[in-house]
Amino acid sequence: MKFSLKEYPLLVWAARDILRRPGRELLVSACLASVTFLIAVALLFSQAMETTWNQLMARAPDLIVRRIDAGGWAPMPAEAAVAAATSVPGALAPTPRLWGVATGPQGPVTVVASPGVIPETTQQGLTPPVSGQAIVGQGVTGDTRDRRLILTGQDRLQLTIIGTFPAETGLATHDLVWMAPADARRLLGLSPGQTSDLAVNLFHEEEEAAIQADLADAFPWPVRITGRSDGVLRHHQRAVHMGGIAVVACVPAILALVWIVAGTAATGSNQQAHWGLLKSLGWTTGDLVRLQISRAVLLSAPALAAGLASAHAVVFYPPAAGIAAWWITGSQRLPALVLNRSGAMITLLEIAALVIIPYLAAVFLATVKQVANEPWHQMMADPWN
Amino acid sequence: MKSASIHKETKTPAPCKGAGLLVAIAVAATALVVFSLATDLLIRKDQGATVAGRWMKSLAPSAPTLWSAGTPLRHPETVHPGIDLRYTAGMESAR
Numbered sequence: 001m002k003f004s005l006k007e008y009p010l011l012v013w014a015a016r017d018i019l020r021r022p023g024r025e026l027l028v029s030a031c032l033a034s035v036t037f038l039i040a041v042a043l044l045f046s047q048a049m050e051t052t053w054n055q056l057m058a059r060a061p062d063l064i065v066r067r068i069d070a071g072g073w074a075p076m077p078a079e080a081a082v083a084a085a086t087s088v089p090g091a092l093a094p095t096p097r098l099w100g101v102a103t104g105p106q107g108p109v110t111v112v113a114s115p116g117v118i119p120e121t122t123q124q125g126l127t128p129p130v131s132g133q134a135i136v137g138q139g140v141t142g143d144t145r146d147r148r149l150i151l152t153g154q155d156r157l158q159l160t161i162i163g164t165f166p167a168e169t170g171l172a173t174h175d176l177v178w179m180a181p182a183d184a185r186r187l188l189g190l191s192p193g194q195t196s197d198l199a200v201n202l203f204h205e206e207e208e209a210a211i212q213a214d215l216a217d218a219f220p221w222p223v224r225i226t227g228r229s230d231g232v233l234r235h236h237q238r239a240v241h242m243g244g245i246a247v248v249a250c251v252p253a254i255l256a257l258v259w260i261v262a263g264t265a266a267t268g269s270n271q272q273a274h275w276g277l278l279k280s281l282g283w284t285t286g287d288l289v290r291l292q293i294s295r296a297v298l299l300s301a302p303a304l305a306a307g308l309a310s311a312h313a314v315v316f317y318p319p320a321a322g323i324a325a326w327w328i329t330g331s332q333r334l335p336a337l338v339l340n341r342s343g344a345m346i347t348l349l350e351i352a353a354l355v356i357i358p359y360l361a362a363v364f365l366a367t368v369k370q371v372a373n374e375p376w377h378q379m380m381a382d383p384w385n
Numbered sequence: 386m387k388s389a390s391i392h393k394e395t396k397t398p399a400p401c402k403g404a405g406l407l408v409a410i411a412v413a414a415t416a417l418v419v420f421s422l423a424t425d426l427l428i429r430k431d432q433g434a435t436v437a438g439r440w441m442k443s444l445a446p447s448a449p450t451l452w453s454a455g456t457p458l459r460h461p462e463t464v465h466p467g468i469d470l471r472y473t474a475g476m477e478s479a480r
Binding site: 011012013015016018019055059061095097108109110114115119122139165166170171172173174176228230231235301305316341344345 | 404408421453454459
């Protein structure tokens, strides 16, 4: 159906139809906006979470090589491990990692020592800790008083907090305690020259599965190799799972949409006499269908736009994002979600189509069915007759 | 019987000012919202995740901090590849 300036009088007529029953039409419009909002929040939030996690996981090492024994993991000699990994073609920049889990004042924290020099652009004013100092994530700062932090691992360690990771880095640093390598070794019970495990990057990411056997053979002790793709898949499943639960919570909203569509189809029977009158005055069936479609577009287009815009704001703008975070994750913390432009646009268009197509189809089919009769029959359909 | 008479004859059957205003508001509001959404999609920059990503690269953790420290989901590399002797694999949950 092509709209042009010639359609303007029809639009005005449709608007007059709306103004004849403003309360009822406003209710339909509000229902359409609410349905759109609820479905869009659920789908946009899960998509944004997956995009955010994928972006972070893309920065993680391709492979982690960890020495194991019968009782669990074991530390590995750093130099020998690096030499073994370097001998495998395709394995790039093997980096010994010093990390572990220690008990903090209120629970376990992730202890980490920097595996290399951290660029100044990343540090954002933070000075790398020296022995006896620590930089902690936002989740750890609440545990501390007078800038002292006591951690218990293989040994007990008291550190002075010299800085806190910025809040916007929470997804990577929330539970981290960054300390000097010597302190980390002491806390985790590692000897000098030992490392927790080895991070390996690959020349071709596609070789992740194939290179694991070669890498395992290159080490003189049993190792377990974990690939990044496993983590990406796990996060994808988690995002889909949460999105699915949120959509299930929207079932009442979807039922409301069905109710609106059914109500729209039923409305026509009350207006048969009115349409019959218009037809007897010269209106054609096409005119009446266009009038009803115009009325439906006038009602649904602003509602749809308002619903989509509200959902976009609630997912991607921090002050409002608390609502979505609380609804879907039950958390008080607001993850800084990443917007995937093409993905979000496709999702918005899909939701718009999901809501507006059934509504317009119901209007079209109901109108065609009702106005295709002769005017005389339609006027006789009035309850007074 | 008193006959009805039309005192004032008008060319338009009913006032359309309100209806015209409603059309204008609907079109303008929709266009404004769509334009704002499109602009935001085009110019938005997500600084937070970029900064967090830099720290992921520098400190090389294997997963974001979505789960508590010490759990297998937070540190998947710590899961020991033991023989699967669970009574009903898949019944347990690590969440």
